[in-house]
Amino acid sequence: xxxxxPMPEQDQPSQQEPLIGYDLFVVLDQPKxxxxxxxxxxxxxxxxxxxPDYWRYLAETxxxxxxxxxxxxxxxxxxx
Numbered sequence: 001x002x003x004x005x006p007m008p009e010q011d012q013p014s015q016q017e018p019l020i021g022y023d024l025f026v027v028l029d030q031p032k033x034x035x036x037x038x039x040x041x042x043x044x045x046x047x048x049x050x051x052p053d054y055w056r057y058l059a060e061t062x063x064x065x066x067x068x069x070x071x072x073x074x075x076x077x078x079x080x
Contacts, residue, residue, distance in 0.1 A: 021039040026031050065071040
C-alpha cells in the first residue's frame with residue numbers, strides 16, 4: 001500500500017517535484033514503513049528487475065525435494 005503524505009497548500013510542490021511517500025508492509029507479522037521520494041518508480045524498477053527464469057529454476061531444482069517428506073529441503077510448516 002503506497003500513501004502520499006498530504007502537504008499544506010502553500011507547501012505544495014510544483015509538477016516537477018516528486019512527493020515524499022511511504023509504503024506500509026508486513027514482515028513476519030511485524031508492520032514496517034518505508035519512506036521514499038518516488039515509491040512508484042522504485043516499485044516498478046524492482047519489479048522489472050525480477051527474473052521469471054530464476055523462479056522457474058528454483059521450482060524445477062528444489063520442487064521435487066520439497067515434496068519429499070524426508071527431505072531437509074521441505075518447506076517449513078506454517079504457524080497458525
